[in-house]
Amino acid sequence: MGKIGKSAKDIVRNKVLLFMVLPGALWFLFFSYLPMVGTVIAFKEYRFSRDGFWASIINSKWVGWDNFKFLFSTNDAFLITRNTLLYNTAFIIIGLILSVLLAVVLSEITNKKLAKLYQTGMFLPYFLSWVVVGYFAFSFLSSERGLLNALFGSKISWYSESKYWPFIIIFVYLWKAVGYNSVVYLAAIMGIDKSLYEASMIDGASKFQQIRNITLPLLNPIIIIMTLLAIGKIFYADFGLFYQVPRDSGTLYSVTNVIDTYVYRGLKTTGEIGMSTAAGLYQSVVGFVLVITSNYIVRRFDKDSALF
Template sequence: MVGGFLKDVVKNKVFLLMVLPGALWFLFFSYIPMFGTVIAFKEYRFSRDGFWASIVNSDWVGFDNFKFLFSTNDAYIITRNTLLYNIAFIVLGLVLSVVMAVVLSELVNKKLAKVYQTGMFLPYFLSWVIVGYFAFSFLSSQRGMLNQVFAYFGWEPVQWYSDPKFWPYILILVILWKAVGYNSVVYLASIMGIDKSLYEAAMIDGANKWQQIRSITIPMLSPIITIMTLLAVGKIFYADFGLFYQVPRDSGTLYSVTNVIDTYVYRGLKTTGEIGMSTAAGLYQSLVGFILVITSNAIVRKYNKDGALF
């Protein structure tokens, strides 16, 4: 049995070397840190004896660290914001990414399509700090571009960083601008893999472009759409920290619409220094995400086995 295993390793050594960096990344950043989840149930205090000795010597506190998330007045707000924003990101991001992929695939000039694709792909690589300053250049109360336009037309300037009602739309717009181009690549690659003879047969039958997209492109994309949606559902209790912290510039007047679980935990950790509390929040998010993925996958598998993750 060992000899057969070694033979398979030697036979597939090139492919194993290709996946080795990714496997090591998951090992060091996803699996080994799982041993640290015990901190969520302890009053962690770092000592000179080292990290592991500090974990062993810290006192057990049970579920007290979890009370930080659920026993405060902000628990409802941060949970509501995290869920609603992520639902909007998933739905709108999916629709716009698929639309963008379909539009790019239909462009006759492929060189021009690559230029458009590169232009939409670029924002994904910008850090949230840079994006936050971009947003500030538009929304600054004194020198912001939008307020200068308003002043030109004789309108009153808007205090963007003091008025919460605008920020749900601003945050959704910013995340879509940054992520849609990147996400559309997956769907564009899937479209490129569709058998061209299907479109040729549809054209012979008299189908126009919209009918081809509706009857061929979208159904052929449904498996990858399902998989991407399932993966996104698993992170529905996670919020993009940079988006909700850097873009609103940590403005206290906007907390009602920008405060999510991740930013709330960060501010609590910065104030109290309780590592156990932040670990409990991460464990809670991971556990809920795991349950959602398993549940969603079971529902999908019940109606479409080919579209399920496992």
């Protein structure tokens, strides 16, 4: 009884903080935990009936691993897996380098109003939808009225030439995401004790030496955490990027088709909900295993930098 009373007092004492956490907790409950029940569809031949969603799940026939076999027995299985992994690897590595570099550069601007102006300009692209970004890209790449063809006097059919698109996809992603991702590192830099820089200046350290010996080592923990979280989503692709920007051009599927777009097209064509659920479960399980493995490796070398 004493423990229950103590717990009740703790709840009353921290009620304001608990109310602040409540919206996020409810979001995770309804959109992350409750949907886990639906993963059973990955092992069933799901057919919706008039009896409702739950009755449809219960009455659907078990098919075991058939949905996974259907997903990975096609000729495109290797292609979509390769594209997903390679693009996300490039996004993680190049995005990390540019985000940290941008954060360091912004932190070194002495004029704070100018720094905020630059930061806002680099932050805004993140809030643009991929539909809008797709039209921006089209205004540059259109074979008839595109800005690039007009500037260089070329007649390249950008939406038919697959060799250009790995670079276009990576560039568009970085343009949209780097400014937003740099905010995390910029906040970490702002939290570094200024006395460290002052002491290094007294010792005669240059600005580059300060960045190399103070800023980057103190950013290591947040860099590792952000990288581990990104590795957990390495089998997920940003659907809007790979569908809207290339304008669903069939000639570009060899370099723009990823797991998410493949599942969407398969679901649109065949209506196989079980197959799309199997793909989502596969992505989640592999991401979980990668996070656990990466965290274990980090923990072996630096326990304080690990997620858990």
